[in-house]
Amino acid sequence: MEDLLLPLFPLELVLFPEEPLPLHIFEERYKEMIGDCLRAKEESQGQQEFGVVLAKNKEMQTVGCSARIVNVIRKYDDGRMDIFTVGTRRFEILVANPSDATTLYLRAGVDFFDDDAGCDTPTEAEGDRVIELFRTIMQKLHKTSDIPIHLPKPYRHLSFRIAAALPLDLEFKQGLLPIRNEPERLHHVGEAIRALIPQVDRVQKIRAKAGGNGHVRIQI
DSSP states (O other), rough: GGGGGGEEEESOOOTTTOOOOEEEEOHHHHHHHHHHHHHHHHHTTTTOOOEEEEEEEEEEEEEEEEEEEEEEEEEEEOEEEEEEEEEEEEEEEEEEEEEEESSOOOOOEEEEEOOOOOOOOHHHHHHHHHHHHHHHHHHHHOOOOOOOOOOOSSSSHHHEEEEEHOOOOOOHHHHHHHHHHHHHHHHHHHHHHHHHHHHHHHHHHHHHHOOSSSOOOOOO
16 A cells, blocks of 8 residues: 555646656655655665645645656765656545655655546647647747747647646646646647737837847746
């Protein structure tokens, strides 16, 4: 039973499946958590993943995404670590902080889930439309037309890959996680980009008039 509990890492961010996430581990409880995951990985038994859940304003969400440790980039003498992880599976917390927990960090019984059967990919036309919007907003954000976009088919998790790269607010990103229908998620992402484009245009015009520079940071 202990091996089935998922360690939880509450953070003020939303992780998506397939999204890379570098982390600097410095708190004792999370040094212990990552150490346990690494031992499980080395021994090929036990819980090798940990769950990233959005925690903001003293409130923790109940839907998150697990992360797999790809490698340890650096270990420090005091036990701190720089690690590189990637998002894997979405989950819903069923029972958090079991009474028999013996670790410093929070663990939970979770239900992993994926998209509903037949709803994991959009049509090619739907995917291409949102990718074109994505290309447009990236060109505006980076002020260049030379933006390589590599989003190979099939378009599974396309909405997550696009949303992860954009300055969308945490509430919007969190709202995507529970949706078990990729075409529906992709529609929401496309609408968010359409709303973001004029905001970027306005900010850049204001900065141009004021003689400012730098990257545009807007959230919707």
